Amino acid sequence: MNAHPAAPRVGPDHEPCETSVPAGSMRAIVQRRYGSAETLGLDRLDRPAPGAGDVLVEVRAAGLDRGTWHLMTGMPYAARLAFGLRRPRQPVPGRDLSGIVVAVGPGGSRFAPGDEVYGVGSGTFAEYAVASEDKVAHKPMVLTFEQAAAVPISGLTAQQGLLDVGRLETGQHVLVIGASGGVGTFAVQIAKAHGAVVTAVCSTAKVDLVRSLGADHVIDYRREQVVERPDRFDLILDIGGSTPVARLRRLLTRTGTLVIAGGEGGGNLLGIGRQLRAVTLSPFVSQRLAMFVATEHHAALERLTVLLESGLVVPAVGHAYPLAEAAVAMRELEAGRARGKLVIVP
Numbered sequence: 001m002n003a004h005p006a007a008p009r010v011g012p013d014h015e016p017c018e019t020s021v022p023a024g025s026m027r028a029i030v031q032r033r034y035g036s037a038e039t040l041g042l043d044r045l046d047r048p049a050p051g052a053g054d055v056l057v058e059v060r061a062a063g064l065d066r067g068t069w070h071l072m073t074g075m076p077y078a079a080r081l082a083f084g085l086r087r088p089r090q091p092v093p094g095r096d097l098s099g100i101v102v103a104v105g106p107g108g109s110r111f112a113p114g115d116e117v118y119g120v121g122s123g124t125f126a127e128y129a130v131a132s133e134d135k136v137a138h139k140p141m142v143l144t145f146e147q148a149a150a151v152p153i154s155g156l157t158a159q160q161g162l163l164d165v166g167r168l169e170t171g172q173h174v175l176v177i178g179a180s181g182g183v184g185t186f187a188v189q190i191a192k193a194h195g196a197v198v199t200a201v202c203s204t205a206k207v208d209l210v211r212s213l214g215a216d217h218v219i220d221y222r223r224e225q226v227v228e229r230p231d232r233f234d235l236i237l238d239i240g241g242s243t244p245v246a247r248l249r250r251l252l253t254r255t256g257t258l259v260i261a262g263g264e265g266g267g268n269l270l271g272i273g274r275q276l277r278a279v280t281l282s283p284f285v286s287q288r289l290a291m292f293v294a295t296e297h298h299a300a301l302e303r304l305t306v307l308l309e310s311g312l313v314v315p316a317v318g319h320a321y322p323l324a325e326a327a328v329a330m331r332e333l334e335a336g337r338a339r340g341k342l343v344i345v346p
Helices: 066-073 077-083 145-149 152-165 182-193 204-212 245-249 273-284 298-310 323-334
Strands: 025-031 040-046 054-064 096-104 116-120 128-132 136-138 173-177 197-202 217-220 233-239 252-261 288-291 317-322 341-345
Touching: 025 323, 040 323, 054 145, 054 152, 054 323, 066 077, 066 323, 096 128, 096 145, 096 152, 116 128, 116 145, 116 152, 116 298, 136 298, 145 317, 145 341, 152 182, 152 233, 152 252, 152 298, 173 182, 182 197, 182 204, 182 233, 182 298, 197 204, 204 217, 245 252, 245 273, 252 273, 273 288, 317 323, 323 341
Parallel strands: 173 197, 173 233, 197 217, 233 252, 252 288, 317 341
Antiparallel strands: 025 040, 054 096, 054 128, 054 341, 096 116, 116 136
């Protein structure tokens, strides 16, 4: 892992000092209402200014994931309580980013202008975006900006789902459902890096990709139903699937663990109906059934950096789209044609 000193920048009175925000406008994708990819349009906005504890990043690449789709559509409806009832409170979509720090807000001490970073920001489908210092880390030197932008949310979700929630142990048999997407491609590699025997589920067109990530066994769900196999797994990571919990439990060992990530198939109101049923049942069965929301913190990113710089985990970037084609990228994601993680390049 890189050694990056975090010494604060100090002024004449030895107090941390912020840097000025570059003046001017920027190109950004803007969404004025909830809806499909057609609601996304290219526009010009004023550059944002970093607040206390923030950094302003010149975005070199931004990741696209299923969470961004949910925020675009305003589904499930409960999410609108946090992100805007009638329209998105943040009109610029996107959260993953990689880029170069150009300004530091008041109280900032971990970064200086010129630092290359990656992490989670706000409104990252733009030439500039603000991020909390707590949610970004120094970019792994071995990665391009496009590769780094593919990591944060998907990589953190996979890492925490397997290691923190799933409590993965060396030698365990792990099933990854949804292995060809952003989270899944990281999950396969992280599980292998920790000594697991990995079975991965994906569609026909993506079998070669998933096999190249190191999966021991790949199941094409268009030809074979995993729930009909005799295999039993110590840990199942279900990423945005819709298989009923009862059927997934039949794939677990007697004391196995099911971890559900994502809100697909959970209903339009809350989006997590399946997860809630699982955690409600968990205290009454020998198996452990869990759901979680990934923690977005630089310490977790730095743990990922170790795996990335070792070469044990390599971001699977499916395609990079210019900023003006963000809607095209979103339609590819909606249609299920994305292989790995899609990124947007301003």
